[in-house]
Amino acid sequence: MPGTPLEQLFALYYEPLVRMLYRRTGDQDRAEDLAQEVFARALVAPPDNPRPWLFAVALNLVRDEGRRAVRQGRRLELLRAEMPQAGAATDERYQRSADTRAVRAALDGLRDLDREVLLLKAEGFDYDEIAAATGLARGAVGTTLTRARQRLVEGYREQEKDRHVAS
DSSP states (O other): OOSSHHHHHHHHHHHHHHHHHHHHHSOHHHHHHHHHHHHHHHHHSOOSSHHHHHHHHHHHHHHHHHHHHHHHHHHHHHHHHHSOHHHHHHHHTTSOOHHHHHHHHHHHTSOHHHHHHHHHHHTTOOHHHHHHHHOOOHHHHHHHHHHHHHHHHHHHHHHHHHHHHHO
16 A cells, blocks of 8 residues: 555545546546545645545535536526537437436436435445535434435436437
């Protein structure tokens, strides 16, 4: 195992962190960039409880980025909506399968907290670690996870219904 504490953290948590960030952003390059930023922050302020700290910082970076994108990207969305549909067919070839898109849309439709607890649980976090990473009380984690799962299923079913109506 590598020598310095940061090297050890990197060896242990880089891949799971990138995996969680990819699930959250849908962009592998962005996930890797965000993970690097997390470790840069860990270098400046080494965490006492590294796993929840690293994932909490990562989720905060994604959340902050999302807020900036909303503020800065509204004009781009309007332009994209006005683009001819022929471009959409070309873009479609590069997107994931319809099921993956439906899951991503359902996940994107969740509240930040719901999405975060689901992604952390998918990464193998226990309730204490989820509580530490999100600021939830430990006793609220199970209820939040259950409701988040229900909302995800409902969102997915809605995506599927919309997809079949559009077919």
